[in-house]
Amino acid sequence: MHHDPTYDVLIVGARVAGAATAMLLARSGLRVLVVDQGRLGSDILSTHALMRGGVIQLSRWGLLDAVRAAGTPPVRRTVVRYGDVDEVVQIKPIPHCDALYAPRRTVLDPLLVAAAREAGAEVRFGLRATALLRDDLGRVAGAVVPTPDGQRQELRARITVGADGIRSVVAREVGAPCTVRGTASTALVGGYVSGPTADGYQWLYSEGGSAGIIPTNHGQLCAWAAVPSGEFARLKGLPDLGFHATMRHVAPDWADVLADARFDGPLRGFPGVPGFMRRPWGPGWALVGDASHFKDPLSAHGMTDALRDAELLADAIVAELTGNGPAGDALRGYEQFRDELSLELFALTDRIAAHDWDLAELRELLVALSAAMRTEVGHLLDRDRQLIPA
Numbered sequence: 001m002h003h004d005p006t007y008d009v010l011i012v013g014a015r016v017a018g019a020a021t022a023m024l025l026a027r028s029g030l031r032v033l034v035v036d037q038g039r040l041g042s043d044i045l046s047t048h049a050l051m052r053g054g055v056i057q058l059s060r061w062g063l064l065d066a067v068r069a070a071g072t073p074p075v076r077r078t079v080v081r082y083g084d085v086d087e088v089v090q091i092k093p094i095p096h097c098d099a100l101y102a103p104r105r106t107v108l109d110p111l112l113v114a115a116a117r118e119a120g121a122e123v124r125f126g127l128r129a130t131a132l133l134r135d136d137l138g139r140v141a142g143a144v145v146p147t148p149d150g151q152r153q154e155l156r157a158r159i160t161v162g163a164d165g166i167r168s169v170v171a172r173e174v175g176a177p178c179t180v181r182g183t184a185s186t187a188l189v190g191g192y193v194s195g196p197t198a199d200g201y202q203w204l205y206s207e208g209g210s211a212g213i214i215p216t217n218h219g220q221l222c223a224w225a226a227v228p229s230g231e232f233a234r235l236k237g238l239p240d241l242g243f244h245a246t247m248r249h250v251a252p253d254w255a256d257v258l259a260d261a262r263f264d265g266p267l268r269g270f271p272g273v274p275g276f277m278r279r280p281w282g283p284g285w286a287l288v289g290d291a292s293h294f295k296d297p298l299s300a301h302g303m304t305d306a307l308r309d310a311e312l313l314a315d316a317i318v319a320e321l322t323g324n325g326p327a328g329d330a331l332r333g334y335e336q337f338r339d340e341l342s343l344e345l346f347a348l349t350d351r352i353a354a355h356d357w358d359l360a361e362l363r364e365l366l367v368a369l370s371a372a373m374r375t376e377v378g379h380l381l382d383r384d385r386q387l388i389p390a
């Protein structure tokens, strides 16, 4: 039995969830190692839109200036289109959130890794966790992470965190049960276009389909079109045709603009995965980000969830490792708080992803989604107030 594992916390996955959690734990003085099978700064499929909660977290952690300095354009309004009716919502500045931002992942993820390293966390790329280690009591005690030349390497830690995405190896190895399952999912095709401009996020809905236009770095727009997953075949065989046909159905004006525009690289597709929530903790382990719960990307809330829960989890781990409470209490609290903030967002997103609404019903769903996000924002801003001495 190892009483003095090398690290307090081993984190598998170094993107929004893993790097943010590592940064916060290292800032609390814990010894943290993060491993990621990928490359620093590599891209992944995303439409990049941060909601207010995600922006607030980056600002509270002192990272929003770097996002702005990387040329990420501020988004000061959101256009929601129902059929052919546009509703414009101005983004009212609130503390820690002067505007919304949609940073490319090649910008945001390395910035979080740099902040984690600066706080003292070790972050190593090109290393894949393949299995978990257990102590004599069956508690998770680290992970098997083969060296780049294939030698067995055991990395020991008091807590192992799976921040390793939808197909989390940590969740699989501990058998984390699903506590909630979604029923619907969306297939999405999109890419980056230079030339056309957009004033703010454009969320475009028409019965049976949806689309989005998101201003991101390098003066580009991220443009995507979505249909229910069952119809993915229509988009899959001929992604360009599926994208343009769906865009024409949903937003003919944007279809005209994009038909002549120059895309940077091929369009890429995501077939869709129904949402899920997993139990996010157990003896010696925890999950965060998509590994913990996944919502259809149509809500554009995954990164915001990850940045929010990174802090809930980091606080719980610090309490577990340094506090006097009974083992598991703080992590149980993490799950409860995650659920309190997520269950309504999850259910609404699942309804929206089904694409079986009419436009009046959709509007009600989006108004309810917006109210649930306001509750989340209130909670995040309250965390600062709690730190201000009376």
Ligand SMILES: Cc1cc2nc3c(=O)[nH]c(=O)nc-3n(C[C@H](O)[C@H](O)[C@H](O)COP(=O)(O)OP(=O)(O)OC[C@H]3O[C@@H](n4cnc5c(N)ncnc54)[C@H](O)[C@@H]3O)c2cc1C
Pocket (backbone or CB within 6 Å): 012, 013, 014, 015, 016, 017, 018, 035, 036, 037, 038, 044, 045, 046, 047, 048, 049, 050, 051, 127, 128, 129, 130, 163, 164, 165, 166, 168, 169, 188, 270, 288, 289, 290, 291, 297, 300, 301, 302, 303, 304, 306
């Ligand atoms: C098409 C699409 C569009 C989206 N659009 C938006 C949007 O507009 N706004 C938004 O907020 N969210 C969006 N999302 C969701 C968002 O991308 C995710 O919620 C977010 O990336 C989750 O971050 P994460 O750190 O939990 O996991 P990931 O980003 O999936 O990162 C997991 C990391 O773990 C590593 N890893 C996995 N397994 C192992 C292993 N065994 N060993 C070592 N490393 C491992 C991977 O290499 C990866 O780097 C979108 C998702 C999709 C699919």
